[in-house]
């Protein structure tokens with residue numbers, strides 16, 4: 001497999017829907033499929049950084065805000081500096097609270113939408129997948145993530161799915177596509193924390209499929225609700241390291257395979273389009 005399969009951003013401006021949990025477990029799941037994966041923590045809350053066991057992100061000397069600030073200041077960036085090689089087989093650009101200050105500084109920066117893209121372009125050749133974990137907002141850093149990405153994965157808790165919220169996100173993606181990043185695709189909606197036996201989950205998933213299924217894929221994989229997922233994060237481990245035989249690990253393994261498959265189909269499609 002060639003490098004640079006895909007740069008995916010996990011976005012939903014709704015908080016607590018499973019973006020970070022999906023970034024960790026999709027990332028490690030892809031690494032277990034033999035892919036080289038870089039995880040980028042694009043949230044000042046640093047949940048992704050902490051979910052991988054770095055409990056004191058504010059002590060880290062080198063984070064996403066360091067590189068992005070260097071790019072804004074037009075300094076040369078040593079792209080590999082500060083990348084953490086994690087023992088579960090993924091690489092990580094961590095984050096900390098300093099990223100919240102950057103949100104404001106970006107407003108006056110030159111090419112303010114493409115600072116993260118400049119960085120990703122430097123590092124992506126070393127990876128098959130770059131996964132960007134967004135914060136729950138549609139601010140400048142999230143716009144930077146959408147500008148840097150090839151595609152968007154939208155984790156959604158069926159319980160909280162708000163049609164209005166999804167519309168806003170889809171409008172933002174369309175706007176980014178028109179104005180900044182024409183190649184941006186939506187890979188699909190991932191149902192997280194699903195309680196399979198409850199009617200509310202079933203009804204909401206069915207209504208999402210009927211409302212959006214024509215335009216947007218709803219991934220076949222659904223991530224079940226389980227306290228194991230919460231415990232794994234608290235321990236600073238992926239679900240594969242924490243509860244390998246459990247249903248959440250099985251679901252994220254299946255999701256990683258689904259993402260690889262979709263990527264392969266997409267590349268075939270891109271090649272066919274180029275030949276046309």
Ligand SMILES: Nc1ncnc2c1ncn2[C@@H]1O[C@H](COP(=O)(O)OP(=O)(O)OP(=O)(O)O)[C@@H](O)[C@H]1O
Nearest residue numbers: 015016017018019020021136193224225226229230
């Ligand atoms: N499959 C699951 N089953 C049960 N709880 C889960 C599951 N996935 C995630 N959680 C828990 O739900 C909470 C929110 O998850 P997570 O932090 O991944 O969401 P997020 O979208 O990244 O949140 P934010 O918007 O704050 O960045 C966390 O406490 C997490 O441990």
Ligand SMILES: [Mg+2]
Nearest residue numbers: 019020043047
């Ligand atoms: Mg998060």
